[in-house]
Amino acid sequence: MKSNKTKNKKWYKEILKSLNSKKSISNVKDKFSYFLELPQEVVSKSTKITVINNDSVLIEGYKQIIDYYDDYIKIKTNNSDIVIDGKELDIKEITDYDLVIEGTIYSLNYQK
Amino acid sequence: MILTSDIKNISGIVTVQIEGFFTERFINLCKINNIKIWDVRNIVKGIIRFKIKIGDFKKLRKIARKTKCKVTIKEKKGMYFKLFKYRKRKIVFILIFLVIVFSIFFSNCIWNIDIEGNNYISNQEILEKLNQSGIYIGKCKIGLEKKDIIDKMRVEINELSWIGIEIDGTTAKIRVVEKTKLPDYANQNNVPGDIIANKSGVVSKIVPENGTAKYVEGSYVQEGSVLIEGAIYSEFVDTEYVPAKGIVQIQSIYKYKKEYKFNNINKIYNNKVKYTVGITINSKENMLNYLNKSKKYDINKSSKNINLFGNNVSFDFYKCKEYTEDINILSKEDILNISEKDQEEYLNNEILSKNINASLVEKTENIEETDDSIIVTVDFLVNEQIGVFRERETNE
Structure with missing residues (x-):
């Protein structure tokens, strides 16, 4: 009986360990995606x-x-704003989820 | 290409220009209201252009009012606008309708006939018979009775053993299989006659299909003797004379003998040619000889004979090709290998290919070695089909 209990405990601990393996991941969703190796986006x-x-x-x-x-x-x-600097920038396609920008791009910056 | 792009944009595409202070908001509202826009270009600050489907254009009014922007149409593209332009010209629509009707009608006709599989029956003949049977260029493919046409074709052309008709678009694909023509020796003769042996040998198989066999298996036949007699004898009815037919196989021996020398002299010509003349009187030859005695020549003689006072005089012209001798010494193994190849070549080219249904039964090889050569003697025991048809001269 003892051995079974210890085994269950170990199994639980292993999951916890894997969930806490990356301290930088704070969000539950991120933890979940990390655990199941799903794409974050x-x-x-x-x-x-x-x-x-x-x-x-x-x-x-x-x-x-x-x-x-x-x-x-x-x-x-x-999370943040994206600033694209360039020349002759056109929005080639715009949908609910995607945005395609074409033109000569000089830089791509994040702004908080 | 212009027509294809018009067909592609059959629903109509409009290039719209937006002028106002809140162009970004306009784009965002388009996104929120599920209006698909593309090719967004910023002309100057406050003026943007983009493309939109004609069906979504009316939805822009609400957004324009909200963002206080001015909407103008810059370009119209697509079949929709062209048809709209010619809406009052009835003849255009009639023509379009006619084009559609004609294209549907003509796509149901046969415009090409493709014939495959014929070797000795000409395409022209097949086309003629197809025309008579009901397939020709311009024929409507709806209600085409393929089975009837196939039956008619097989009746019309006796040489056909099978015919298939497949309609692929506007092409009628005709596949034919011709009857295999029998070789001349297999043709059935109608005149009474016998089958005669054209070679001597021991009979290994005799199958009379029509007539009476004159030999049994294992007996020796001479060339020219009757193998199958074109007559059927009966105790009860009179003798009937028929064209003899059957298969006769004999076993005969082909001899091959060749002498191989150990020292093979090869003449290597060095392109040096000398010409000389001579005279022969009563078979006594006198040649103007200026040839180098240390070198060897291959002499070709051409002469002209005249009869002078009862004497045979001939004027000769000699062409002397200079050569050097190259002695090639072969071992016994080399000679046997060469002999093996020669035997195979002889068997294939001289025996098997020149006789009917010939096959090798046995091969006996005898090698005799002398001082300077090896004599190879081979006996090929070959099983082959013989017999030629000969008409009976007088009916007894």
């Missing part, structure tokens, strides 16, 4: 940015466009 409302060369940016999971100029675009996401 799927579980939590985080933003995924894909940059192709310096002429195309795909932003998945944005909230809204704050500023839109020919050489400057500011986009609001869940």
